[in-house]
Amino acid sequence: MTEGAGLISSVTSPPVADRGGSTPARGTKFHGLSDARLLEIFKTMYTIRRFEVTMERAHLAGDLYGPFHSSMGQEAIPAGVCAALRTSDVVTSTHRGHGHAIAKGAELGPICAELWGRATGYCGGKGGSMHIVSTEHGFIGQSPIIGGSGLLATGAALSFDLRGDPLVAVAFLGDGAVGQGVFHETLNLAAIWRLPAVFVVENNGYAHSFRADEMQLNPDIASRAEGYGIPGVVVDGIDVFSVYAAAETAVERARAGDGPTLIEAKCYRWRGHNLGDAEHLYRDRREVEEARRNDPLHRFRQAVSGRLELAALAGIEAAVDKEIDDAARFAAESPFADPRTALEGSF
Amino acid sequence: MREITFIEAVREAQAEALASDDRVFIMGQEIGSYGGVFRATQDFVRRFGGHRVRDMPIAEQSMLGAGVGAAVTGMRPIVEVMFMDFVACGMDAIVNHAAKMRYMSGDQLRAPMVIRTQGGSGTHHGSQHSQTLESWFLHVPGLAVAVPSTPQDVKGLFKTSVELEHPVLFVEHRALYRTTGPVPDPVAPIPLGQGVVRRRGEDVTVAAVGKSVHQALAAALEMEEEGVSVEVIDLRTLVPMDVEIVLESLSRTHRLVVAHEAVERGGWAGELVARVVAEGFDELDAPPLRAGSKATPIPFARELEAAMISDERLIARRIRESLDLAEYSE
Ligand SMILES: Cc1ncc(C[n+]2csc(CCOP(=O)(O)OP(=O)(O)O)c2C)c(N)n1
Ligand SMILES: [Mg+2]
Numbered sequence: 001m002t003e004g005a006g007l008i009s010s011v012t013s014p015p016v017a018d019r020g021g022s023t024p025a026r027g028t029k030f031h032g033l034s035d036a037r038l039l040e041i042f043k044t045m046y047t048i049r050r051f052e053v054t055m056e057r058a059h060l061a062g063d064l065y066g067p068f069h070s071s072m073g074q075e076a077i078p079a080g081v082c083a084a085l086r087t088s089d090v091v092t093s094t095h096r097g098h099g100h101a102i103a104k105g106a107e108l109g110p111i112c113a114e115l116w117g118r119a120t121g122y123c124g125g126k127g128g129s130m131h132i133v134s135t136e137h138g139f140i141g142q143s144p145i146i147g148g149s150g151l152l153a154t155g156a157a158l159s160f161d162l163r164g165d166p167l168v169a170v171a172f173l174g175d176g177a178v179g180q181g182v183f184h185e186t187l188n189l190a191a192i193w194r195l196p197a198v199f200v201v202e203n204n205g206y207a208h209s210f211r212a213d214e215m216q217l218n219p220d221i222a223s224r225a226e227g228y229g230i231p232g233v234v235v236d237g238i239d240v241f242s243v244y245a246a247a248e249t250a251v252e253r254a255r256a257g258d259g260p261t262l263i264e265a266k267c268y269r270w271r272g273h274n275l276g277d278a279e280h281l282y283r284d285r286r287e288v289e290e291a292r293r294n295d296p297l298h299r300f301r302q303a304v305s306g307r308l309e310l311a312a313l314a315g316i317e318a319a320v321d322k323e324i325d326d327a328a329r330f331a332a333e334s335p336f337a338d339p340r341t342a343l344e345g346s347f
Numbered sequence: 348m349r350e351i352t353f354i355e356a357v358r359e360a361q362a363e364a365l366a367s368d369d370r371v372f373i374m375g376q377e378i379g380s381y382g383g384v385f386r387a388t389q390d391f392v393r394r395f396g397g398h399r400v401r402d403m404p405i406a407e408q409s410m411l412g413a414g415v416g417a418a419v420t421g422m423r424p425i426v427e428v429m430f431m432d433f434v435a436c437g438m439d440a441i442v443n444h445a446a447k448m449r450y451m452s453g454d455q456l457r458a459p460m461v462i463r464t465q466g467g468s469g470t471h472h473g474s475q476h477s478q479t480l481e482s483w484f485l486h487v488p489g490l491a492v493a494v495p496s497t498p499q500d501v502k503g504l505f506k507t508s509v510e511l512e513h514p515v516l517f518v519e520h521r522a523l524y525r526t527t528g529p530v531p532d533p534v535a536p537i538p539l540g541q542g543v544v545r546r547r548g549e550d551v552t553v554a555a556v557g558k559s560v561h562q563a564l565a566a567a568l569e570m571e572e573e574g575v576s577v578e579v580i581d582l583r584t585l586v587p588m589d590v591e592i593v594l595e596s597l598s599r600t601h602r603l604v605v606a607h608e609a610v611e612r613g614g615w616a617g618e619l620v621a622r623v624v625a626e627g628f629d630e631l632d633a634p635p636l637r638a639g640s641k642a643t644p645i646p647f648a649r650e651l652e653a654a655m656i657s658d659e660r661l662i663a664r665r666i667r668e669s670l671d672l673a674e675y676s677e
Contacts, residue, residue, distance in 0.1 A: 128471065131475075210402065339650045342650075
């Protein structure tokens, strides 16, 4: 694995092109977050981790079906970004979207039920793992068509702009999306119209078996922002505080009408591309083990030690474990999707 | 005869094309050292080299568009679109470029390329990874469309396709990948536009391609128990379409059901039915019927998919309707 392909864990880099956005406050480790907010952020990260672990087991046990893309190891990115958002702000996502839905506030029961194909799922079983939507929480859609999430958020930002709503749209994208022509169009359009959008590329080092540095000679995705005249920021996606700081700056800038920001969050995809992926064909177990030592949850615990009681974190963990078990039970006990609804809802 | 799986046939067909013609090369995502997400190019990099088996970034426009450019300058690209749904991302290259180069240039340019893709329901990939979209391409002059149903047809149709002077869309249903069938060595090329009778019958003709052929055969077995004799025709290609073989069959059965997994509305069955009505009206004892999927996106959950997808039960129902054994139901 070469440098730049996902293992980087340096502190927040300064923006490559900074036109009006301010560098995330450095030095202040917690960026002014209160104890309660810190605990909330931890809860989000831990919930995503626990959710992915539990669902993966359920899938292996045959309770779930369909493709499954785990976001384990990337928890700090949705947690940090969504902590900078309001409920009415919107988020769009990718095939690897469970964490984004959770961080935006969607409820665990209906998310689980959707993965389980049950009538009580957010989409009544029509969507599945790659198509969770909860408009109530501003989670307006995953696009597993690579690159699709960017324009969805751009259009949402356009609608906020047209109506004068003080809202922001955030798109999560994978590093693989950068290869799509639509990535270029997305950034350019959002830039020239100064739309209230933030583009967060989760550079987890791989697009399926493809290393990010095999798909682009310039491994710094954020540096592309310069070409569009917008700020581009590289953050350590393992460090939730760096992510939060960059997101907060970008969201403020967007809300103020100063246009979009491209954030590249470097991280590492802990699991195979999907469940059942033949990972051994393209990466070494040792590389994965090495990367997993850089655990966002562990980093958080280290960072807050001395400030927060570890007992408080343990309390959150216990509560989340129970919430996830309850959500899984809710899903498992829910009725199957109702065939009578199959033909409804197109038009 | 050797028995091989459908996906082995795809692999062999491509390997033979690479081995026999230096102009042939492949572009697609995950096709290199990963060997393809469905193993269609397993071991190809070692056998043919990375310069001829080219891994792509996620960029459908590029691989299809660059494929056209390479084709008009003397190469014979095979472009693999991982899921048929993603052809939408590269549609311009197929529809506005590949299909039209030869005609627009007064036959100076030709775009001999095979666009391989797979699609279909049954694996619960959700609305954006399960569609059957081959009907779109019937509407674009300049493209051939092949939809094989057996390993032997995969090899025979591919051999022809890769040597043609125009683009061919080669559509596989992933539910067939693990099915097996006999293949002679070598497989004779199968001309495009030549259907085949898969089962002889007297009462009703069912025309289909791909996975639907197997479902039509299953429906025929079911109907046999009810005393109905069903003829099953595998058209094998949609452009060109072997209307003759259907008309010949109708001269004996006088009843037609056209089956496809694609949404019934606007699907290719409508084209076949229109041709049959125009050219064989006098042969028909009943209105020709279509057995296609309901007009909704493919849902994720099993129960929902079963309620909208075209399958052997729907085909059997249409056969009964055609024979007036049941009332037509949409
Ligand atoms: C248009 C399109 N082409 C190809 C695919 C197949 N595909 C699904 S996920 C994936 C890799 C995505 O990588 P990346 O964007 O880095 O996201 P990650 O999986 O790493 O989260 C590919 C190629 C797709 N879903 N959509
Ligand atoms: Mg990636």
